[in-house]
Amino acid sequence: MFEFFANMFGYILQALYNLVNNYGLAIILFTIIIKIILLPLSIKQQKSVKKSAEIQEKMKVIQFKYKNDPDKLNQEVMNLYKTEKMSPFSGCLTAIIQMLLLLSIFYLVRSPLTFMEKIPEENLNTYIQQIKDEGKEISNVYPQIDLIREYNLIKEKNPDDQNVYKLNIQMNFCGLDLSKIPQQNIMDYTVYIIPLLYIISSFISIRLTTITQEKVNKKKENKEITIDGKTGEELKKEDDNKEEQNEMDTVMQTNKMMSWMMPIMSISIAFVAPLGLALYWLISNILMIVERLVLDKILKEA
Numbered sequence: 001m002f003e004f005f006a007n008m009f010g011y012i013l014q015a016l017y018n019l020v021n022n023y024g025l026a027i028i029l030f031t032i033i034i035k036i037i038l039l040p041l042s043i044k045q046q047k048s049v050k051k052s053a054e055i056q057e058k059m060k061v062i063q064f065k066y067k068n069d070p071d072k073l074n075q076e077v078m079n080l081y082k083t084e085k086m087s088p089f090s091g092c093l094t095a096i097i098q099m100l101l102l103l104s105i106f107y108l109v110r111s112p113l114t115f116m117e118k119i120p121e122e123n124l125n126t127y128i129q130q131i132k133d134e135g136k137e138i139s140n141v142y143p144q145i146d147l148i149r150e151y152n153l154i155k156e157k158n159p160d161d162q163n164v165y166k167l168n169i170q171m172n173f174c175g176l177d178l179s180k181i182p183q184q185n186i187m188d189y190t191v192y193i194i195p196l197l198y199i200i201s202s203f204i205s206i207r208l209t210t211i212t213q214e215k216v217n218k219k220k221e222n223k224e225i226t227i228d229g230k231t232g233e234e235l236k237k238e239d240d241n242k243e244e245q246n247e248m249d250t251v252m253q254t255n256k257m258m259s260w261m262m263p264i265m266s267i268s269i270a271f272v273a274p275l276g277l278a279l280y281w282l283i284s285n286i287l288m289i290v291e292r293l294v295l296d297k298i299l300k301e302a
Contacts, residue, residue, distance in 0.1 A: 003115075005100065006107035010115030013108065017116070017169070024173025027276055031283040035291065038097070042288075045094055046295045055080065106269065109276040113144040117166040127154050127167075145179045145274055171276070178276040194278040195270045201285035202267070208292050 012033065016026040035042075058080055066073040113119045127147050128138050134153065138146050147154065151167045158164045171179040175190070182191040270278040 002100070002103045002107050005104035006111075006115045009104060009108050010112075010118070013112075014116045014118075021170060022173060023112075023169055023171050023178055023276060024176075024279060027178075027280050028283050031280055031287065034101070035284065035287045039291070041094065041097070042291055043295060046292070102269075105280055106273060106277060109274050109280070110142060111144050112169060112276075113147060113167065117169070119163050119166055123161070123163045127158075127164075130154060130157050139184075141272075142181065142274065145181070148179055173279070176275060178274060178279060180275055181273065182271045182275070191275060194275050194282055195267065198270060198278050198282040198285060199267055201282060201289065205285055205289055205292075208289060 009030070013026055013030050016029045016033075017023060020026055020029065059077065062073065062076045062080065066076060108115050113124060114121070124144065124147065127150075128143055131138055131146065131150050131153065136146075136150065148167055148169050148171065151164075154167060155164050171177055176193065177190075180188065180191050182195060185191045270281065
């Protein structure tokens with residue numbers, strides 16, 4: 001499945017590369033296009049975050065009221081989501097799309113000659129063997145990146161092969177070689193620039209998420225939802241068992257952990273993948289930060 005999406009994305013990235021003749025610029029334009037395509041989902045997610053304050057407060061009240069009647073509790077919860085026109089699995093969709101993009105783009109930058117340039121596998125195997133015959137090492141994980149680096153040697157050995165010229169991908173971007181892998185170039189300080197900027201942007205993104213959640217919680221505290229003439233706090237005081245509250249605390253901790261999981265996973269992959277992948281994530285993060293700030297202002301005024 002990931003290879004299918006990597007192949008589809010490859011057509012887009014190739015078209016952009018032909019337009020700008022630079023791999024880095026093509027990735028930036030590609031990232032912008034992906035963000036525009038996903039903009040409706042981002043707007044929906046932002047609206048859901050703002051609406052969740054009231055949902056969570058009502059949910060808490062329902063849990064206290066029907067704590068001894070699981071069937072009624074489930075029914076009321078489903079009715080609540082139906083009334084508010086929200087899905088309890090809406091957050092899962094965003095997580096699935098993020099994971100799909102992460103792995104598909106990884107496949108794409110790992111094998112640009114397959115998914116972007118569409119060079120037949122038998123040709124690539126021939127080039128790889130020729131490089132090995134010259135006594136040079138070929139990475140088992142990123143063999144196509146090594147082929148791009150050895151373009152001149154392969155062209156010399158295959159002067160009449162038109163596919164060879166597709167290996168000449170311009171990987172230099174602002175003085176950085178996007179084909180380099182930090183793990184394989186530990187002594188080269190330039191390989192840490194993009195991953196470091198990505199880490200900084202991730203912290204900013206997480207901080208924005210935290211601030212948004214704090215605003216939601218503050219709004220929730222200032223708004224009392226009543227059922228049968230009683231507020232959530234009053235129902236809470238009537239309950240000697242704090243299990244429900246503990247469950248809510250556990251959910252909040254889980255959400256916090258999940259917000260850190262994706263950046264940590266991405267950072268780990270960025271150090272063992274070509275810099276082109278880290279550049280995609282960096283630009284994606286910057287666009288996401290701008291998107292959140294703009295949408296938050298628009299939805300606040302709406």
